[in-house]
Amino acid sequence: MGFLFLFLMVTTIGTALAIPPATYQNHLLMPHSGFEKHSHLNCPSWRLAVETHNIRDWTQIPEACVGYVASYILGKQYRQDCDLISDEAYNYAKGLNLTGDGKDVWVFDVDETTLSNVPLLATTGWQLMAENSVEWFAKGESPAIPGPLKLYKKLVKLGFKIVFLTGLSKDFTEIRIRNLKAAGYTKWEKLILKKVDDNRGAVAYKSSERKALEEEGGYRIRGNMGDQWSDLVGTNTGDRTFKLPNPMYYVP
Amino acid sequence: MGFLFLFLMVTTIGTALAIPPATYQNHLLMPHSGFEKHSHLNCPSWRLAVETHNIRDWTQIPEACVGYVASYILGKQYRQDCDLISDEAYNYAKGLNLTGDGKDVWVFDVDETTLSNVPLLATTGWQLMAENSVEWFAKGESPAIPGPLKLYKKLVKLGFKIVFLTGLSKDFTEIRIRNLKAAGYTKWEKLILKKVDDNRGAVAYKSSERKALEEEGGYRIRGNMGDQWSDLVGTNTGDRTFKLPNPMYYVP
Numbered sequence: 001m002g003f004l005f006l007f008l009m010v011t012t013i014g015t016a017l018a019i020p021p022a023t024y025q026n027h028l029l030m031p032h033s034g035f036e037k038h039s040h041l042n043c044p045s046w047r048l049a050v051e052t053h054n055i056r057d058w059t060q061i062p063e064a065c066v067g068y069v070a071s072y073i074l075g076k077q078y079r080q081d082c083d084l085i086s087d088e089a090y091n092y093a094k095g096l097n098l099t100g101d102g103k104d105v106w107v108f109d110v111d112e113t114t115l116s117n118v119p120l121l122a123t124t125g126w127q128l129m130a131e132n133s134v135e136w137f138a139k140g141e142s143p144a145i146p147g148p149l150k151l152y153k154k155l156v157k158l159g160f161k162i163v164f165l166t167g168l169s170k171d172f173t174e175i176r177i178r179n180l181k182a183a184g185y186t187k188w189e190k191l192i193l194k195k196v197d198d199n200r201g202a203v204a205y206k207s208s209e210r211k212a213l214e215e216e217g218g219y220r221i222r223g224n225m226g227d228q229w230s231d232l233v234g235t236n237t238g239d240r241t242f243k244l245p246n247p248m249y250y251v252p
Numbered sequence: 253m254g255f256l257f258l259f260l261m262v263t264t265i266g267t268a269l270a271i272p273p274a275t276y277q278n279h280l281l282m283p284h285s286g287f288e289k290h291s292h293l294n295c296p297s298w299r300l301a302v303e304t305h306n307i308r309d310w311t312q313i314p315e316a317c318v319g320y321v322a323s324y325i326l327g328k329q330y331r332q333d334c335d336l337i338s339d340e341a342y343n344y345a346k347g348l349n350l351t352g353d354g355k356d357v358w359v360f361d362v363d364e365t366t367l368s369n370v371p372l373l374a375t376t377g378w379q380l381m382a383e384n385s386v387e388w389f390a391k392g393e394s395p396a397i398p399g400p401l402k403l404y405k406k407l408v409k410l411g412f413k414i415v416f417l418t419g420l421s422k423d424f425t426e427i428r429i430r431n432l433k434a435a436g437y438t439k440w441e442k443l444i445l446k447k448v449d450d451n452r453g454a455v456a457y458k459s460s461e462r463k464a465l466e467e468e469g470g471y472r473i474r475g476n477m478g479d480q481w482s483d484l485v486g487t488n489t490g491d492r493t494f495k496l497p498n499p500m501y502y503v504p
Contacts, residue, residue, distance in 0.1 A: 044329060045336040052303050052495045054337045077296060084297040085306045243304045 043068035047247045053229045058250050061126055069126060069247050073118055079146060081245050086147030089223060089242045090154050096222055098159045105189060105219045106155050107210065107238060109226035110166035110176070112246045114152065115142035115183055121248055137172060140179040148225065148244070149184050160222065161189035165209055165231075167202050167251065168193050202251050207234030295320035299499045305481045310502050313378055321378060321499050325370055331398060333497050338399030341475060341494045342406050348474055350411045357441060357471045358407050359462065359490060361478035362418035362428070364498045366404065367394035367435055373500055389424060392431035400477065400496070401436050412474065413441035417461055417483075419454050419503065420445050454503050459486030 043065040049055040061069050072078055098104045108114050120136040121127075136142075156162065164185075168176065170193040177191065192209050200208075213219045214236050224231070224238030227246035295317040301307040313321050324330055350356045360366050372388040373379075388394075408414065416437075420428065422445040429443065444461050452460075465471045466488050476483070476490030479498035 042329075042332045042336060045333045048300075048303060048333050048497065049336055049340060051300060052337075052497075054340050054494050077294075080294045081297045081300055084294060084301055085304075088301060088306050242306050245300065245304075 041065060047072070050247050050250070051243070051245055056229075056250070057252055061248065065247075066126055070122070072247065074122060078245060082145050082147035083150075084147075085242055085244055086151040089225060090151055092240055093151075093155055093158060093160065093223055099220075100159070102161055102189075103217075103219050104160055104222050105163045105213065106160045107163045107165050107213075107221055107224040108148065108152065109228070109231045110164055110168065110180075111142075112145075112227040112248070113225055113231070113244055114144065114148050114164065114185060115179060116145045117142055118248075119143070126248055137168075137175060140175045140182065142179055142183065144183040144185070145244075151225075152185060155223075156187065161219070162187070163190045163192065163213065163219075163221075164188055165192045165206060166194070167205060169196050170194060171196060202228065202230035203234040206231060207236060210234075210236035210238070293317060299324070302499050302502070303495070303497055308481075308502070309504055313500065317499075318378055322374070324499065326374060330497060334397050334399035335402075336399075337494055337496055338403040341403055341477060344492055345403075345407055345410060345412065345475055350474075351472075352411070354413055354441075355469075355471050356412055356474050357415045357465065358412045359415045359417050359465075359473055359476040360400065360404065361480070361483045362416055362420065362432075363394075364397070364479040364500070365477055365483070365496055366396065366400050366416065366437060367431060368397050369394055371395070378500055389420075389427060392427045392434065394431055394435065396435040396437070397496075403477075404437060407475075408439065413471070414439070415441055415465065415471070415473075416443045417458055418443075418445055419457060421448050422446060423448060454480065454482035455486040458483060459488060462486075462488035462490070 041062055041064045043062075046055070046062060046065055047069070050058070093106070096104070111117055117133075117136065119142075120132060124132050152162065162185075164180070166176070173191070173193055176193065180188075180191070190213075194205060198205060210221060210224075214221060221236060221238035223240055223242065225242040225244065226232050227244040228251045229243065230251050232241040232243060293314055293316045295314075298307065298314060298317055299321070302310070345358070348356070363369055369385075369388065371394075372384060376384050404414065414437075416432070418428070425443070425445055428445065432440075432443070442465075446457060450457060462473060462476075466473060473488060473490035475492055475494065477494040477496065478484050479496040480503045481495065482503050484493040484495055
């Protein structure tokens with residue numbers, strides 16, 4: 001979802017503009033990151049601290065851990081981690097009693113939750129580059145992450161209504177509809193994208209959209225799955241949240 | 253902090269009573285755990301899901317992962333994970349402006365946060381047994397976890413007041429004072445233990461104690477560190493929370 005900010009910026013400021021924090025060198029100058037204090041950074045410790053939200057507001061993978069993150073994401077572990085969390089979400093979901101009024105919803109984030117941008121990241125040195133991202137999104141070929149896709153299908157079967165809530169700009173609505181369908185997400189109750197001129201951070205934006213779902217839409221958010229803590233904190237977070245791994249980028 | 257419940261139970265119900273969920277066989281019957289669905293449980297995935305609060309309310313380490321957890325805790329990784337999180341907490345803390353009125357506090361949980369019960373767990377097959385725990389606590393020899401101890405010393409130097417907040421029963425107050433001092437925690441503003449007849453879960457109990465600190469005591473909780481999510485969620489959680497790893501037991 002770093003992409004989402006990218007795209008908000010891209011569509012707001014203009015497609016020719018490159019996004020600044022995109023080189024390895026930059027991380028040495030990062031404020032508040034604390035990475036530079038760890039001369040012998042232990043990458044498994046770094047990843048755990050990121051996933052448990054102990055390290056926040058980081059802007060890119062520490063240089064010493066780029067290879068480690070690549071191995072993790074491209075190897076089996078990332079997929080298995082996503083599978084186990086999706087299984088746990090299903091174990092929770094199948095124990096719920098649905099009312100049958102069509103108001104029990106499950107909220108999914110999109111990027112790195114239901115769709116994967118790993119094919120892009122893996123070819124750009126795990127860096128976010130505006131130009132690459134624009135091309136990539138325009139293709140509409142982001143694949144599904146297997147665990148969450150399987151979960152999605154089971155939730156639909158159980159009777160949950162699905163809400164996709166993404167920080168990506170509304171400009172990408174048609175592309176995203178096409179991409180979600182191509183990836184196997186064939187139906188949903190709502191697909192919420194961010195207004196082009198909405199400059200709020202993810203926590204404020206997503207909280208307000210979830211609040212509108214519950215207070216205006218009369219929906220009950222029974223589950224909420226995302227790859228960023230900013231998908232899962234704030235208000236109206238849902239009865240239970242599920243955090244997928246993402247040691248690739250951070251969305252505040 | 254499973255110990256804390258243990259001890260509440262022990263001191264409430266009587267020291268002769270063994271705590272039930274203490275054998276490997278039990279986990280097959282665990283409700284809501286979902287472990288039995290994972291015939292080929294991937295232990296790193298299980299641990300990540302525990303640490304990110306995706307798996308909740310588990311009662312013991314899955315049998316397939318006991319060896320994995322033992323290796324993790326007794327090897328270097330656990331210590332390094334605790335070090336990195338403590339470093340990150342210090343990086344955050346040193347950037348704060350303290351008022352100098354003695355009301356800026358840092359809340360630490362005790363068991364598996366400031367003091368370690370690993371010497372007990374490692375000799376009891378990573379199982380909580382009431383008798384062993386009683387003997388163990390009575391010794392008052394729980395060692396400090398190195399990272400948080402170092403953090404504690406630095407926080408004191410920066411001018412933070414320290415509050416230890418534990419779910420352990422007040423019956424253990426004197427033992428705990430002795431143990432904390434022996435382990436290197438030489439001064440604090442408050443050491444809060446649980447009333448013997450307080451049967452609330454950790455989230456309710458700790459939230460209400462933190463609320464009292466802020467609303468009655470006029471303290472500002474600038475940081476809050478624990479090994480359980482129940483230390484860090486609820487109300488009055490503090491300006492920022494830090495989650496240490498604990499794949500050994502779960503306190504709701």
